[in-house]
Amino acid sequence: MMASVIDQYQVSTDKRSGITNDPNRSDDKEYILRLIGQVITVSLETVKIVNSLPELGLPKETSAKATATVQ
Numbered sequence: 481m482m483a484s485v486i487d488q489y490q491v492s493t494d495k496r497s498g499i500t501n502d503p504n505r506s507d508d509k510e511y512i513l514r515l516i517g518q519v520i521t522v523s524l525e526t527v528k529i530v531n532s533l534p535e536l537g538l539p540k541e542t543s544a545k546a547t548a549t550v551q
Contacts, residue, residue, distance in 0.1 A: 485519055 493500045
């Protein structure tokens with residue numbers, strides 16, 4: 481999730497048109513820092529919620545399978 485936020489908020493120039501996309505906000509220099517903080521907060525809260533859910537009674541997966549499904 482964090483990688484996608486960082487990828488989206490980079491200055492880039494389209495090779496064909498030459499149009500530059502600058503997602504930085506000149507009116508709010510701390511915007512990206514707050515956005516990253518919000519993403520971290522949502523991620524941590526999601527982990528807390530998921531960890532507090534009751535077990536479903538399904539068989540446990542091996543760690544290799546579980547890692548593959550998370551990514």
